[in-house]
Every structure is written in structure tokens, then in C-alpha cells.
Amino acid sequence: MSCETRITARYAETDQMGIIHHSVYPVWFEAARTEYIKQSGMTYTQLEKQGVMLPLAELSCRYFRPVHYEDEVIIITDTLKVSAAKIIFGYKVMLNGVLMAQGSTTHGFVSSQTFRPVNLKKLMPDFYDKLQASVVGG
Secondary structure: OOEEEEEEOOHHHEOOOOEEOHHHHHHHHHHHHHHHHHHOOOOHHHHHHOOEEOOEEEEEEEEOOOOEOOOEEEEEEEEEEEOOOEEEEEEEEEEOOEEEEEEEEEEEOEEOOOOOEOOHHHHOHHHHHHHHHOEOOO
């Protein structure tokens, strides 16, 4: 399952050169990931109420072309890998069908009470199965 999130680049996100600053892309990834989780059948809030949090363990981003103020980008989010302990999301930032940037984030599944790892497959088997089924190429 791919999820498309539309974002219009804001002036406050630009740098002195008039392009979107590199530090903005992780914020866009978070917005896209939040929408992806929601489309998977559960909101982040519901996930946390059930005792599971997804702290960020790793982030990467490659920049191919600049995005400018007022450009409307589409961020395509996919699940690249999921296990009982972690999930890796992939992101493609597209503008008019052109790949502008590409990245990924890795998150662990942890208890919201203890912040210790949890086994999502055992704790929430239906949600885990849905995520597993959405893995690209899986």
C-alpha cells in the first residue's frame, strides 16, 4: 500500500537560496508517515493509547533536485520492511512526476510505559499483519 501526501512548500521552509532547506524533509516525512499509519487503519494516537510508540532510530535522505517556495510536492510513503521489533518506511518526494528527494526512516516498536521494545506481532497481530502485507515487493 502506497500513501500519497500533498504538501505545499511554505516560505518559512526556504533557505537564503530560495529553496526548501534540507532540515525540512524529515518534517515532511513525519507528516507523510502519520497519514500512512492512518490509512493503515490506526492513528498514531490510537497506537499510543494501546501502549505502542515508534521512536526514530535512523533517518536518511538523498536530495536530487531543489524544491522551491509554493511548489506542491507529493510524498509517496511505503513500508520497506517490518518485523516484530521494527519498521522501515520509504519516502519519495515528487514534483510533477519528477523525483526530488528520497529517504527512509527506521522505527522501533516500544512500550509507551517502559520505553522497552515490544513484539508488535504478538501485541497487535491484526495491525502487524496489515503492515506486513503492505511491504513493497513483499
